Amino acid sequence: MHVMLDTAIFLGKFLYYFLESLTFKIIPKSKKNIAGEIVLITGAGSGLGRLLAINFASTGASLVLWDINQEGNMETCRMAKEKGAVKVFTYKCDCSNRQEVYRVADQVRKEVGDVTILVNNAGIVTGKLFLDIPDHMVEKSFYVNVISHFWTYKAFLPAMIKANHGHLVCISSAAGLVGINGLSDYSASKFAAFGLAESLFFELNMIIKCDIKTTIVCPYFISTGMFEGCTTKYSFLLPLLNQEYVAQKIFTAILEEQVYLLIPKFAYFALVLKQMISPKMMIVLAEYLGVNTCMNSFKGRVKKNELPNETEEKSQ
Incomplete structure (x- = not known):
């Protein structure tokens, strides 16, 4: 019975x-009104992080920008203010360093207040075949792309739970749903970031039973310098995504409190199909979509005095 x-x-x-x-x-x-919210964006010094800051600029929210590149971060601050942001705070922070994350988080709480919208955006990519990835870059990929999320969640989530108010945003990747050759460390770390964010979603809703929102974002390759040189075989199915378009979609998803955002929409179909077809059928599909060749001409964003494919860019 x-x-x-x-x-x-x-x-x-x-x-x-x-x-x-x-x-x-x-x-x-x-769409919810976020005027007065305190929005923290990691990896805000360039790329997607910068564009997200610009999208938030005219909402009346206070912006807290973290990046290891202070010069880029200050430029984002300037651009956000040009778009209407009144309160913008910049902090230099290496998100892969636990002690530094906790130290800067304490500084933010004292100088700005409790963060209410946390956007974990910082990320790096090596873009090498598995056996060619230096050991230190495997570790760096995990520290930046996922382990840093543990530190930022631990730093800011307790205040959100106490206030029964907040929003956690995880920028994962389509490579965090389907493994992609040439991106083994990136895919593995993004799978982990997705798993962490989804686990927290269930924990907050089923165990703690609080009103903290979660948004998990999984875009295909974005046309920022981070994925410079990547190609797509059939752009009508898997286009290289315009970064302004992705930033706007993420911003809308946050305001509408969407839990999952996959871009493009074909990714939803591909994810379901992955569970239904055989491994050999998956290989045939991957070859048809050009997944086997998409990283062949990868360059990534190269900084001065660095070799290609060894970039450590701190924003998507």
Whole structure:
């Protein structure tokens, strides 16, 4: 009897939320007002992080910009102010360093206040075949792309839970859903970032039962310097994404409190298909989409006095 009642309750709730989800697909959710929020963006000194800061600039939110590149971070600050931001705070922070994250987080709390929207955007890519990746770059990929998320969550989540208010944003990747050759360390770290963010989503909703929102973003290759040289075989299925377009989609997803955002929409179909077809069929599909060759001409963003493919860019 208990099983029948439990099943009936489950089916009722499942149907209700299915219809709710369907309704929101037809009639988008109203966008929340984030004026007065404190938004922290890691890897804000260039690329996607900079564009996200610009999108938040005119909302009335206070911006906290973290990047290891202080010069780039100051340029983002200037651009955000030009777009209407009034309160912008910049901090130099190596997100891969736990002690530095905690130290700068304490500084932010004292000088700005409790962060209410945390955007974990900082990331790096090596773009080498597995056996060609230097050991230190494997470690660096994990420290920047996922382990840093542990430190920022631990630094800012307690205040969000206490206030029963906040929003966690994880910039993962399509490579965090499907492994891509030439990106083994990047894919592995982005899989981990996705898993961490999704685990927290369930923990916050099912165990702690608080009103903290979660948004997990998985875009295909973005046309920033980070993925310079990457190619796509059929752009109508898997286009190289315009960074302004991606930033706007992420910004909208945050305001609409979407939990998952996959870009482009073909990624949703590919993810479902992955679970249904055989491994050999997956290889055939990957070859058709050009996944086997997409990293052949990868260059990445090269800094001065660095060799290609050894960039340590701190923003997506």
